[in-house]
Amino acid sequence: MTAPARLSTTDIPNGRTASRPVPSLATRAGDLLASEWTKFRSVRSTYWTLLVALVTPIGFSALVATAFAGAPASAGPPPDPLLPEVLSLEYAVIAVSVLGVLAFSAEYSTGLIRTTFTAAPRRRAVLAAKAAVYGAVTLAAGELVAFASFGVSQAILSGHHQGVSLSGPGVPGAVLAAGILLCVCTLLGVALGSIIRHTAGGIVATVAVIVLPSILGLLPAPWSGRVGRFTLLDAARQVTALHPAANLFSPGWSLLVLLAWPAAALAAAAILITRRDA
Amino acid sequence: MIEVDGLTKRFGPVTAVDGLSFTVRPGHVTGFLGPNGAGKTTTMRVILGLDAPTSGRATVGGRRYDGLIRPLREVGSLLDATALHGGRTAWTHLLSIAQSNGIASKRVSEVLRLTGLEGVARRRVKGFSLGMKQRLGIAAALLGDPPVLMFDEPVNGLDPEGIHWIRGFFKTLAAEGRTVLVSSHLMSEMAQTADHLVIIGHGRLLADLPTAELIENSARRDVLLRSPRAAELAGLIAARGGAVTPQDDGALVVTGLDAAAIGDLAAAHGIAVHALVPRQASLEDAYLDLTEESTDYHGGTVTR
Numbered sequence: 360m361t362a363p364a365r366l367s368t369t370d371i372p373n374g375r376t377a378s379r380p381v382p383s384l385a386t387r388a389g390d391l392l393a394s395e396w397t398k399f400r401s402v403r404s405t406y407w408t409l410l411v412a413l414v415t416p417i418g419f420s421a422l423v424a425t426a427f428a429g430a431p432a433s434a435g436p437p438p439d440p441l442l443p444e445v446l447s448l449e450y451a452v453i454a455v456s457v458l459g460v461l462a463f464s465a466e467y468s469t470g471l472i473r474t475t476f477t478a479a480p481r482r483r484a485v486l487a488a489k490a491a492v493y494g495a496v497t498l499a500a501g502e503l504v505a506f507a508s509f510g511v512s513q514a515i516l517s518g519h520h521q522g523v524s525l526s527g528p529g530v531p532g533a534v535l536a537a538g539i540l541l542c543v544c545t546l547l548g549v550a551l552g553s554i555i556r557h558t559a560g561g562i563v564a565t566v567a568v569i570v571l572p573s574i575l576g577l578l579p580a581p582w583s584g585r586v587g588r589f590t591l592l593d594a595a596r597q598v599t600a601l602h603p604a605a606n607l608f609s610p611g612w613s614l615l616v617l618l619a620w621p622a623a624a625l626a627a628a629a630i631l632i633t634r635r636d637a
Numbered sequence: 638m639i640e641v642d643g644l645t646k647r648f649g650p651v652t653a654v655d656g657l658s659f660t661v662r663p664g665h666v667t668g669f670l671g672p673n674g675a676g677k678t679t680t681m682r683v684i685l686g687l688d689a690p691t692s693g694r695a696t697v698g699g700r701r702y703d704g705l706i707r708p709l710r711e712v713g714s715l716l717d718a719t720a721l722h723g724g725r726t727a728w729t730h731l732l733s734i735a736q737s738n739g740i741a742s743k744r745v746s747e748v749l750r751l752t753g754l755e756g757v758a759r760r761r762v763k764g765f766s767l768g769m770k771q772r773l774g775i776a777a778a779l780l781g782d783p784p785v786l787m788f789d790e791p792v793n794g795l796d797p798e799g800i801h802w803i804r805g806f807f808k809t810l811a812a813e814g815r816t817v818l819v820s821s822h823l824m825s826e827m828a829q830t831a832d833h834l835v836i837i838g839h840g841r842l843l844a845d846l847p848t849a850e851l852i853e854n855s856a857r858r859d860v861l862l863r864s865p866r867a868a869e870l871a872g873l874i875a876a877r878g879g880a881v882t883p884q885d886d887g888a889l890v891v892t893g894l895d896a897a898a899i900g901d902l903a904a905a906h907g908i909a910v911h912a913l914v915p916r917q918a919s920l921e922d923a924y925l926d927l928t929e930e931s932t933d934y935h936g937g938t939v940t941r
Binding site: 381382386387390391393394395397398401402403404465466469470471473474475476477478479480481636637 | 688702709717721
């Protein structure tokens with residue numbers, strides 16, 4: 360490979376002492392964010408999962424809008440032009456869940472987590488930095504998808520006089536709220552990936568936490584609403600719908616429910632991450 | 638300086654490290670030796686704050702690892718060279734580690750050059766040989782230019798040239814006044830690298846001494862003897878109090894008499910001697926003696 364003589368360490372600066380100014384908390388937080396950002400952008404899975412998360416909902420919303428637009432007039436317009444079925448963000452849930460889970464599971468399965476924790480022994484700070492990077496990117500991606508899906512589907516529907524305008528009452532807020540779903544699912548994945556430490560297990564757990572409670576929503580009324588109002592996907596629909604369902608929480612409370620899921624998972628991850636050996 | 642004090646680590650019913658205490662001083666390459674499963678890696682993981690000790694403590698420069706701010710500037714370590722994300726390049730792998738401790742990217746280029754990896758910096762580590770991964774791990778350990786360095790089995794997977802390089806590398810690091818702890822299960826490897834040894838077995842300290850002292854202290858010294866009148870000479874040696882063990886190939890191994898005494902004895906009786914070789918237990922033998930004892934040792938620890 361290289362001649363040993365070239366590999367001498369004589370040019371390593373030496374003689375440093377322990378008396379070094381302690382960097383500020385902000386500096387250290389910035390260091391960790393920069394590190395996690397480098398990790399995030401330097402693996403292919405990031406780009407694949409984000410590509411799927413971006414393309415699938417936009418494609419599906421075009422299909423759904425076309426289906427509504429092409430339906431006979433007697434079928435009427437879509438009941439709510441902002442329903443998740445129209446914006447189709449739910450089709451990105453699995454992709455971003457995988458993205459979130461991999462944040463930790465990829466490091467645990469390769470053993471890289473030990474390098475990470477030796478470089479940054481404050482493990483909760485690592486969790487926070489990963490959550491910030493993954494959360495910020497998927498929030499941006501989610502909003503991009505929400506507005507793009509809205510634009511595409513409404514362009515198709517308005518050709519058939521069934522669309523709504525982005526300037527309509529409550530519309531911008533509803534589209535913005537719709538975009539949160541991807542970030543919520545990613546953060547849930549980040550938390551469960553750090554708890555389960557295993558990629559397949561983490562993905563199964565994350566998708567189960569997102570989807571399984573919705574099955575309880577199939578209970579007969581009034582239980583469907585009483586239980587369903589606490590589920591992640593029903594909360595996501597409620598914050599998006601232009602005409603919120605009467606049997607669920609108000610959109611404001613539903614937004615809290617939506618955010619409570621990843622918040623609770625991240626809190627559990629923060630407790631467990633320092634309690635277990637890496 | 639690394640200090641391990643009364644360290645015990647249990648995993649369920651298994652005691653991996655059992656009341657282990659030792660100090661690793663700067664300016665030396667200290668070999669951390671023990672058979673597989675002796676508790677070397679666990680000890681290193683506790684020092685690095687990855688595993689919580691069941692009892693006892695480990696400090697680096699007087700402080701617990703998890704209390705260090707920007708720890709890579711205090712301690713460089715390599716536990717498992719294959720613990721990499723294969724999709725990253727050597728550059729991005731090192732950059733992400735450097736950034737976490739506020740280390741400039743210029744230093745990433747430096748350590749890549751120091752370890753001879755600059756030519757493959759932009760290649761995905763998936764395609765790296767084990768030797769290249771070891772170099773990459775050593776590069777990561779050097780990022781913070783730390784005064785304390787720890788390497789777990791760093792020689793595994795290196796080719797002879799790489800082994801030669803790494804020995805010189807450790808010695809240079811120690812000569813610069815750094816504390817260097819290198820684990821291995823191979824005594825032969827440590828004999829040529831370490832000038833101080835910490836030997837453990839079953840999680841307990843067996844020896845903590847300079848490498849040279851281990852050889853001197855070794856009880857096994859004997860003389861290999863070949864003679865055409867071996868049987869006759871054996872009788873004479875036995876009469877003088879020496880113990881003779883005949884070998885399959887006709888040679889004799891003598892203990893209790895040194896080579897000079899045997900030579901004089903043979904000359905006095907006019908017996909030709911074809912070979913007279915004073916033998917000292919190799920470091921490997923001394924090490925095996927120690928670790929064999931550890932298997933049926935019940936009680937405290939053997940030091941010195």
